[in-house]
Amino acid sequence: MQIIVAGNKKEVQDGLKLTELFVQEEVETPEYVTVSINEEFVPSERVKDTVLQEGDNVEFLYFMGGGSNGTDR
Amino acid sequence: MALTDDQMERYSRHIILKEVGAKGQKKLLDAKVLVIGAGGLGSPAAMYLAAAGVGTIGIADADEVDLSNLQRQIIHGTADLGKAKVKSAKETINAMNPDVTVHTYRQFVTSENILELIQDYDFIIDGTDNFPAKFLINDACVMAKKPFSHAGIIRFKGQLMTYVPGEGPCYRCIFKNPPPKDAVPTCKQAGVIGAMGGVIGSLQAMEAIKYILGVGKLLTGYLLTYDAIEQEFHKVKLPSHTENCAVCGDHPTITELIDYEQEVCTDGLK
Numbered sequence A: 001m002q003i004i005v006a007g008n009k010k011e012v013q014d015g016l017k018l019t020e021l022f023v024q025e026e027v028e029t030p031e032y033v034t035v036s037i038n039e040e041f042v043p044s045e046r047v048k049d050t051v052l053q054e055g056d057n058v059e060f061l062y063f064m065g066g067g068s069n070g071t072d073r
Numbered sequence B: 001m002a003l004t005d006d007q008m009e010r011y012s013r014h015i016i017l018k019e020v021g022a023k024g025q026k027k028l029l030d031a032k033v034l035v036i037g038a039g040g041l042g043s044p045a046a047m048y049l050a051a052a053g054v055g056t057i058g059i060a061d062a063d064e065v066d067l068s069n070l071q072r073q074i075i076h077g078t079a080d081l082g083k084a085k086v087k088s089a090k091e092t093i094n095a096m097n098p099d100v101t102v103h104t105y106r107q108f109v110t111s112e113n114i115l116e117l118i119q120d121y122d123f124i125i126d127g128t129d130n131f132p133a134k135f136l137i138n139d140a141c142v143m144a145k146k147p148f149s150h151a152g153i154i155r156f157k158g159q160l161m162t163y164v165p166g167e168g169p170c171y172r173c174i175f176k177n178p179p180p181k182d183a184v185p186t187c188k189q190a191g192v193i194g195a196m197g198g199v200i201g202s203l204q205a206m207e208a209i210k211y212i213l214g215v216g217k218l219l220t221g222y223l224l225t226y227d228a229i230e231q232e233f234h235k236v237k238l239p240s241h242t243e244n245c246a247v248c249g250d251h252p253t254i255t256e257l258i259d260y261e262q263e264v265c266t267d268g269l270k
């Protein structure tokens, strides 16, 4: 089936799990990555059981620091 | 007040734009933008705002200029080593444009000071490098109904989004809570290509300028990501259903600011 990952069309196996996509896409620290499918966030407790469907539009949103430290905590 | 002859000349490339004009330039001169963090992002952001004639620029940072900063923090120079970043930044801006009043705040942002810091400003630029500061700035801006630009950079990647009260998701809508210490790599651990601050920090300045002018589309409801290796920008449309957000949702559970106890990703001083 075809899905869209970060804006790019990808051919993946039918019934691919989200967790399997993490591996295929080499997602770093997936437990701290926010996922949206078809412009809806996947609640963290549902990531494990999420199975992708034909045409799904998947986005990975990563924590990113950078800049200068504004707090000393 | 009308623009002076010098100002007409200095900002002529702005004034000729139909989206700006003398009227827009006056808006910029009357505007107040606070840049939190005078580092990789805050340097280009503050410099482009200054060159553009944003009349009041606040700079908040508690650090001093360190040798390892200079690869990307272009508002500081070799002669500024050891100097307070806010002082060095103010000197650079003063040398660039006498139209700009610079207010410096040599402090880290905390739950105690941030609301007072942001209250006089029209737009806030998050140029910090660590998650406690990013969540604090987000929550304070949501509570005080202030628009701000969030950004992050690491390695060859960068991203930014804009929060405008009532017009789309906030940072916490996406990321919920800061990651535990050392769970995700920081710039110091992972490195960052210096020009990344230039790309993303300049885009933050662009968002502030467009907000002030009331021109075009902002990155509200979108996260713009940039991958320098692939040389690709990607605009991620964010979910619009964010009524459950702990701070900007319909029934917020976060009603007081939080100082998260966490690591600092300093640039080598601490």
Ligand SMILES: [Zn+2]
Binding pocket: B169, B170, B171, B172, B173, B174, B242, B245, B246, B247, B248, B249
């Ligand atoms: Zn929110």
